[in-house]
Amino acid sequence: MEEIKGFSNKIIEINLTDKSWSVSEASIEDRKMFLGGKGLGMKLLYDRLKPGVDPLGEDNILIIMPGVVTGTGAPCSGRFEAISKSPLTGIIATASCGGPFGIQLKTAGYGGLVIRGKSKDKCVVWFDHNTVEFRDATDLWGLDTVETQERVLNSSKTESKKEATLAIGPAGENLVRFANISSGHRFLGRGGLGAVMGSKNLKAVVAKGSHYKIVPAEPEKFQKVKKKATQFIKNDAVTISLGKFGTATNVKFVNKEKMLPVWNYSFGDHEHAFRISGEMIKEKHDTKVHTCKPCSIMCGHKGTFNGKESPVPEYETLTLLGSNLGVFDTNAISRFNDICNKAGMDTISAGGTLGWVMEAVEKGLVSPDLFVSSKNSKPNELSANENSSDDLDKTQSGTRKYSLMFGSINGIEEALESIAKGEGFGKEMGLGSRALSHKYGGKGFAIQVKGLEMAGYDPRGSYGQGLAYSVANRGACHLSAFLVSFEVLLGLLKPDTARSKPEFVKFVEDLTCSVNALQTCQFTMYAYTLQPMLTKYTPKFILKNMMLWLPEVAMTLFDFSIYPDLFSSITGIKMSSKEFLKSGERIHVLERYMNTREGIRGRDDVLPDRMLMETIVRDKKRRIVPLKEMLAKYYKLRGYNEDGIPIDKLLKKLKIPSQPSYSV
């Protein structure tokens, strides 16, 4: 087997319009400055995508990027990134995934995949290290993500191990704005990238890799770093808890701190929260490990739900399609999860949208008469009453009315299916909560920022998270800077104050961007930053006080050198911690800059009115997010002008060209 030392800068570029393909080369300079993964992908997009294009039009571009860590055998090195313009938000979307596609892309010899144009016919793209085939997908159209992947993979078992897919389900085909892309049993979840594929008539992409072996440039150093990294992961308490109980381990502390989204973020806790906790799920559903590959953290699990083996819903699914709708029945949430996974839909946006719909029904903005599903839908759990609107309406061609009400599992499966199929009101729900609130009113309780529905942590319990949601490049995303970890989970940063939040949001955003550019799992950030001696042995009260009063100094106590060490041992390119963090800053600012070219301004860095004006029900502290004061300082720290636009000086400092090359 041939070897790739560290990384490949070869980018495979596929044009669906004329079914052509070529290979370009990313520059070494870009590799150094943008690292790979999300970073280099962002730069590739910057150089190719003109502002203002229709996200669902021929001109949008979808980029898939592995990172230098991908495929090396380092802990959590199975991840890859997608970058495009989002049909949900109209701005740049990035998504990270632990499915098998990234490794096959890289071992086919490529450091990135660029898909542009629009196929006239429904198609599948297949490629290996030296060929590309455009295959007909007429027979695959309408199939779910599981069936599609089974069908497009090589029927020979040995060969299929060398192949991996990206595939969309009916939601992507029907241009649901929060459709996702599956790879194995993992997803490029957020921002509607599945609809981008659907708009290009692209049902699936198959990468046949395993042609090259990825070897580090400095094997001895790499082994040393890898050993240290593995040890950190083994020793870190938060990481261990993730491995034991999955991401649902967060339910308990989030509920305790009144940050659990309940009834569309009206309540912050619920007495039934224990039912969706990682501990209860482990006990009740007999869970086993079911992770990305390779993985050392093991947060992904599967278990027995409704009598069959299914993935354990992630924290975000348990909250957005669970508690946020007032649902705590894990078997029901598993069914919702399965519908979304098979249809290829983001569970966060689906749940956030349904939360808005339920409240809009409550407030009389949306008529319950709109909820009609196809005849296949099941009867409700309890549906005997004569006056119920849930009865089968036989007079109207076998359709059935369903109801949506906080607290009830009834109607949710029908609603999700109607979204995926684009049927009736489902088509409108498939546009997301922002679009719905523009049409029907109720913007104040559309829990989204920049069009992206919020993740399952109410920022009123974590002000830094509030700032992070408001300025996150892709919208109300918790993964841009997960301040909840410092503020609540680790108890290092006082949550209900604006003090030092701008500093830490910037710091964590930059670091996260770099981690997503390597690319490795964000969950390594706990172990890699908390286990090194400097952080581990600094007394907590000193760290806490420094973080609050001297944030810049406190940041120097977080030793994340393992990340640049991984980068340099794999690539042979020297990289200091400072340079690594600066790369993250560069990536973040470039993404922001691209968004401002799409029209994003300071007015878009907001939070839903609910978080700014209403307190959580029964919250004795009566907290609301003091966004304004944090935002001004954040802009200053970032080097944005008052309207939130990166100033020229900043772009120059970060060596971001103010005009892209459009050379490709």
Add this chain to the structure above:
Amino acid sequence: MLPSYYEFHNPVKIISGNKALDNLPSELEILGAKRPMVVTDKGVAGAGLVKIFIDSFGSSGMTIGAIFDDVPPDSSSEVVEKITSIFRQNQCDSLVALGGGSVIDTAKGVNILVTENSDDLLKFSGAEVLRKKMKPLVVIPTTSGTGSEVTVVAVISDVKRNIKMPFASTYLLPDIALLDPRMTLTLPPKMTAATAMDAMSHAVESYINLQKNPMSDAYAVAAIEIICENVLKAVSDGNNAQVRLAMANASTMAGIAFSNSMVGVVHALGHAAGGICHIPHGVAMNIFLPFGLEYNLPKCRENIGKLLLHIAGDEVYARTPESRRAEQTINYIVELRKALNELCGLPINLKQAGVTEDKLSEIAQAAINDPSIVMNPREMDVNDALAILKKAF
């Protein structure tokens, strides 16, 4: 709406507190008792509760005339006769029932025989047959569910004749109900859940049926609020005395409510399923409650909707459109059942409770002949009953 006529009666003195039991000797004294007989069961004795009880007498000078600690789970006329004879032999003058529904009903039976100076319980079976003021009776419930400490009824089976003898008389009301959390701390989670749902069904059925009145409503909704606030805590943290005391209070209040307004289809189905398939009463109540409400929905949507305020709190009530409140009430109970099932395995359908499908017709037939059906807001025929049973299966 105020009924044009109703009666409400509850003369039972309630003594509630963390050490309420310590008041027992002085309370007995006030009642004129000098040699009380204690009626309890092996479970209570085994849990060490009798010792706490005896200790409460301390230096009071009061003499315990006799202790009978072998009441079976289903009270029977044989046991009542046996205890009556011990009562007489030991020249006791009053009764203290320390236990759950069976112990309390047994003590009520004993009180009939010793008061009437008779050995034939059957003579006194039926409604308002009794005419004499009875011996002092103090009840200390060790479960929080039946409400027997404040009810006018008792059910005792006559094993020889194979019949269940119902008794109903205001004279059967105990003098004192003593609620002490120490008596329920050791109740296992599943029993805690089952008895709590028994109390819940008393309160809910009391609030929606035909004989409801403002007094019973007040007790019912207060009981519901306390149950909803505490039941999950009681099941998951049985050692919490405050929570246990709250549940004991709720159970007593629910008992007062239904004792004055009667119950409905949930109880009718529960009695029938209990009689035929021996499902514990609380388990049956838990299974049937949401289905019974759903059945009654067309006749009392407004009342079921009003319960939402007490079940889910003011925020949820205010936010739920009036037209959906009844459904939300039922939904809350459905979810509460699921939570209890997940916490302690309390069955939520008949299959889980061990009922086989071939028994459903027999249960349906028995249910429509159960006296509880009389005050139910919606008439139920055998087909209706069968339809509910099939759903609950």
